[in-house]
Amino acid sequence: MTTPELTLIVAATRSMGIGFQGTMPWKGLKKEMQYFARVTTRVPTSSQTIQNAVIMGRKTWDSIPPKFRPLKNRLNIVITRSAPAHPPSSPPPADAEVRVPSVEAALRYAAEANSSSGGRVFVMGGAQIYEAALRHPSAKRVLLTSLDADFECDTVFPLDLTGDKAEGWEKKSREELQAWTGEEIEEGGQEEAGIKYEFQMWEKKY
Template sequence: MGRKTWDSIPPRFRPLKDRMNVVITREVPRGSWTMDPERTIAGSMDDALNAVGMTVLDRRAFVIGGAQIYKEALAKAETKRILLTRVLTDFECDTFFPIQLNEDGKAEGWERKTKEELDRWVGETVPEGVQEENGTKYVFEMWERTW
């Protein structure tokens, strides 16, 4: 995750439990990363992947934002899937996901997978259909790279 994403997580929820938390920031020189008990801090996406690879081995790595971090991750051949929470409620905002994943399931270089495929990949039953929390409607989707 990027530094702003890390900062947006309320301190009582940091670090995110049961996972390695890696924060990518310009405050660390590219080509380096450091670890502390709360998080690993990396100077670039490649440094973050190196840090994860050295400590996590065969686990999955997830990117949780922000926009620049998503853009860098999507440019990597290693990025095979997108687990998308499609927010159906309109908000005024200034940051957007860097690629267009259409509601009709079509996108250049990407294909939306079925609910069953999503459940199988994550290893649990994901809520189906439109969900709502505090007046915000959303659906869970999984997309796979087609090229």
């Protein structure tokens, strides 16, 4: 079993803020949220029978409106210290999440569930989980939605991707982002609810 590469997906303010008091600091970015849903759901063309996995921390799980939980058509893996030491060996029912005690256990579970069939593995936060994922050797890519706005935040993304350069990371072109995600991305950026933003893809160099 090969450990799958990890893609972090995040939306952040100009100063890399991602959260405030347990929720996202902004409102009304519906198309941005739909982008998140499509990108995390879409499977590479060769593996139409499998689902992608989304890995998240327990606080992020709690922040998702109950009617959207678990995120549909994706294997939802929630990291919580109160998870059983031994994760279930059978797949969860379609309407349930899997709870595991660590990022390492989440990766193992995702790998078993889908790596052989090529499903993607996304890390969707929050800050503590992004931090652990970024330290992991299989962290390969960040899909950043860079908001051209500032909101009061008490949580930041633990990697500074403001500007065009980041040590050890390479910002990919719009064409490369389109090819990887399968999205058609408008040139010149997005705007919604009075907020300009840009979809970006960063890849680790080494």
